Amino acid sequence: MRIGILGRTHLLYDAVAPLAAAGHEPACIVTCAAAPEYRRTADDFRRLAEELNCPFLHTERINSPEALTFIGKTQPDIGVSVNWRTIVGRKCRNLFPLGIINVHLGDLPRYRGNATPNWAIINGESKTVVTLHLMAAALDAGPIVLQRDIPIESTTYIGDVYDRAAELAPAMLVEAVAGLADKSLVPRPQDDNPATTLRCYPRLPRDSEIDWRLTADHLGRLVRASSRPYRGAYTYIEGDKLTIWRAHAEAAPGPYLGTPGQVAEVRPKTGEVAVISGDGFLVLERVGRADEPERPAADVITSNRTRLGLDIAAELMRIKKALLHD
Numbered sequence: 001m002r003i004g005i006l007g008r009t010h011l012l013y014d015a016v017a018p019l020a021a022a023g024h025e026p027a028c029i030v031t032c033a034a035a036p037e038y039r040r041t042a043d044d045f046r047r048l049a050e051e052l053n054c055p056f057l058h059t060e061r062i063n064s065p066e067a068l069t070f071i072g073k074t075q076p077d078i079g080v081s082v083n084w085r086t087i088v089g090r091k092c093r094n095l096f097p098l099g100i101i102n103v104h105l106g107d108l109p110r111y112r113g114n115a116t117p118n119w120a121i122i123n124g125e126s127k128t129v130v131t132l133h134l135m136a137a138a139l140d141a142g143p144i145v146l147q148r149d150i151p152i153e154s155t156t157y158i159g160d161v162y163d164r165a166a167e168l169a170p171a172m173l174v175e176a177v178a179g180l181a182d183k184s185l186v187p188r189p190q191d192d193n194p195a196t197t198l199r200c201y202p203r204l205p206r207d208s209e210i211d212w213r214l215t216a217d218h219l220g221r222l223v224r225a226s227s228r229p230y231r232g233a234y235t236y237i238e239g240d241k242l243t244i245w246r247a248h249a250e251a252a253p254g255p256y257l258g259t260p261g262q263v264a265e266v267r268p269k270t271g272e273v274a275v276i277s278g279d280g281f282l283v284l285e286r287v288g289r290a291d292e293p294e295r296p297a298a299d300v301i302t303s304n305r306t307r308l309g310l311d312i313a314a315e316l317m318r319i320k321k322a323l324l325h326d
Helices: 009-021 042-052 065-074 116-122 158-181 216-226 312-325
Strands: 002-007 025-031 056-058 078-082 100-105 111-113 127-134 144-151 198-200 233-237 240-250 263-267 272-276 281-289
Touching (some): 009 078, 025 065, 111 116, 116 158, 116 198, 116 216, 127 158, 144 158, 158 216, 216 240
Parallel strands (some): 002 025, 002 078
Antiparallel strands (some): 233 240, 272 281
């Protein structure tokens, strides 16, 4: 089989060798700009294409006439794709007689769209799913070829999900290509019932700011969904940004009165700091202040007289003083 490789991320990069080892020939490699958190860049895909003596294209416009001509000349039988930035149009899909297999880190049809494993963690799901489906006109709506579950525990971070997906995806793609070629795999249509589908929209770094009025359980999930390879959940301490890399929810030991964001307890022995939330404590484990490396939270926060969060009134006064001074 001649396979067109379309997309980005190490999941796609790491699938090329297993596909070739299974006897398939990479027909072309087409990629676009990598996101900052990706382990593989467009240059990595370029070098891979050179090693394989395979036609290579770096473009942001896969539906352009130039891209369509380039792909068409390579005569692929089937395509495999991970995280192309835009919808792949009908003309492009039609260049692949057996279709394009898309790797989607979401439980289709439940989780369609962007940042689906992050949303699954935030939403308190018990699992996310590596789904291989055929591309269609609508986003993530094509027939499902293969699915493998990734459990989400109370200690599962988004980086753990990506690591497990990277282990599963290459073998799944080899199985899917073979199954579609010999027709031993029959793709099944997705349910389009709006009551059973969620359209997930992109997340921005500012979406990970801690609102201490929310429950500790929710904030713990937000921390786990925002950690590496992303920029981390964050709050403020004395005007400085404080990135929270690791944390967990904890019930309060008894009745208490306190304002959300107030440090309740510093635990030097464990390096943890318990902070009051809207319901219970968020226990900070690893944090980084401003641009400093991450450290145990108790190395950064040393007093229970500390209040976390942005003091708007104090910031406005600081800005006013700075403007008057200038």
